[in-house]
Amino acid sequence: MSPMFKQWMAVAIAACGMFLLPSAHAEKKLTSVGMTVGVLGNPFFSSLAKGATDEARKLGGPDVKVTVLAHNWDVSKQVSQIENFIASKVDMIVLDPADPKALTPVLAKARAAGITVVALDDASEGVQYTIMADxxxxxxxxxxxxxxxxxxxxxxxxxxxxxxxxxxxxxxxxxxxxxxxxxxxxxxxxxxxxxxxxxxxxxxxxxxxxxxxxxxxxxxxxxxxxxxxxxxxxxxxxxxxxxxxxxxxxxxxxxxxxxxxxxxxxxQDPNEMGRNAVEVGFGIMNGKAPAQTLVLMPTPVITKENASTYVGWKPL
CATH class of the missing domain: 3.40.50.2300 (Response regulator)
Structure with missing residues (x-):
């Protein structure tokens, strides 16, 4: 990404989960993450998943189980996916919501089961943290x-x-x-x-x-x-x-x-979005509430004039 985009990103990310409140509890281990996003055939969502997976393995080690599913904008399908994550007792659910309101009951069920729930790319009721583009x-x-x-x-x-x-x-x-x-x-x-x-x-x-x-x-x-x-x-x-x-x-x-x-x-920077969602989610798992529960990432315009200086998304 361009130097200016990096600067904007640093400001946005510093404002979100980097200033976490201290926890008096021993750190919980991250062993499993369930992720449900739009369409995996779209490179944007593949990059979201890559960023989230890389961060999960950075935090929990190479044996962390990361399950990534596509809901294809079908709310009932996403509800079923989340139900399965709950049954599997994942530590964290990361979702790009197919509907911001319809998921509220199943997300409440997930949180009642002690599962951390974070959203990316779009906001949803019932999550503990959201990172998305402005x-x-x-x-x-x-x-x-x-x-x-x-x-x-x-x-x-x-x-x-x-x-x-x-x-x-x-x-x-x-x-x-x-x-x-x-x-x-x-x-x-x-x-x-x-x-x-x-x-x-x-x-x-x-x-x-x-x-x-x-x-x-x-x-x-x-x-x-x-x-x-x-x-x-x-x-x-x-x-x-x-x-x-x-x-x-x-x-x-x-x-x-x-x-x-x-x-x-x-x-946008989907890789960073996925990475940050898991990083902050891990903090929430361990009693560290983010200073902000909604973070909007910058969206500079790439044109013919500046495209040559834009590094862009990390490779999948």
């Missing part, structure tokens, strides 16, 4: 750049995603940025592409058919942006630019191409 800022940053690139005027499509807080915030942040420019018209902002490139390909194809004049497309993540990029190419449409959120290796590689229409992505 998704409003991510959407705002991405769409401020988008607006500048189209001269603060034109027709824009917002490709949305699953009905979770992170997605709502990214859409609202984008709309906040675009609202400053009365000559920008939002053609669509409510089509759920499921957070996948396949979903975005279909949604974008439909919207390009529906709207003959489009100047820019904002996507809620890089996987969707790659799908939208393919749809634009297949439709042989010109004069369209794309921005998104994640700062993934694939997106940055595309942004670096001189003539690519993919021009910017607000960056």
């Amino acid at each position: 998704s409003v800022a991510a959407g705002r940053n991405s769409c401020e750049y988008l607006a500048k690139e189209i001269g603060n005027k034109g027709n824009v499509i917002l490709v949305s995603g699953p009905p979770v807080t992170t997605v709502f915030d990214r859409i609202n942040g984008c709309k906040e940025a675009l609202a400053k420019h009365p000559d920008i018209k939002i053609l669509s902002d409510d089509q759920d592409a499921k957070g996948t490139r396949e979903g975005a390909l279909q949604v974008t194809q439909d919207l390009l058919t529906r709207f003959p004049k489009v100047d820019a497309i904002y996507n809620i993540n890089d996987q969707c942006a790659i799908g939208s990029l393919l749809a634009v190419k297949q439709a042989r449409r010109t004069g369209i630019i794309l921005t998104s959120v994640d700062g993934s290796p694939e997106a940055v590689s595309e942004i670096k191409k001189p003539h690519s229409i993919f021009v910017a992505s607000s960056a």
Whole structure:
């Protein structure tokens, strides 16, 4: 990551679980972690899992059992996964919630069983700690750049995603940025592409058919942006630019191409997010409450101008 991003990260992480209250108890050993996240086919979630797994083994040794499951935005599936973690008596549950409210009963059950529960990437009721990107800022940053690139005027499509807080915030942040420019018209902002490139390909194809004049497309993540990029190419449409959120290796590689229409992505650091969630969760296990229970990570925009200085995500 860039030096500036590292500085922002240091401030964000210092504000969260690094200032832990002392515990008078002997340290508990970390032996097992259950993790449930969105879609493991998405490199973002794979990187979350890698960071969490690496930190768990750093804290508990190579024999720590880390079970990582994908809920694929199915709430009932995630509830079942958490129930199984409870039955297995894991020490800690790390989750990216499929629904911030529907999980409350099962998370209460987990905590009643003495299991530490932490969230990442999105907030959820009933957890003891959450680390996530500042998704409003991510959407705002991405769409401020988008607006500048189209001269603060034109027709824009917002490709949305699953009905979770992170997605709502990214859409609202984008709309906040675009609202400053009365000559920008939002053609669509409510089509759920499921957070996948396949979903975005279909949604974008439909919207390009529906709207003959489009100047820019904002996507809620890089996987969707790659799908939208393919749809634009297949439709042989010109004069369209794309921005998104994640700062993934694939997106940055595309942004670096001189003539690519993919021009910017607000960056996240999923590996650090996963690592920090387990680190702070381990502190909570041992009676050390974090100074803040919600930490928002920075989301600087990666563009063609600065992509060469952006180190990006750690390899899987």
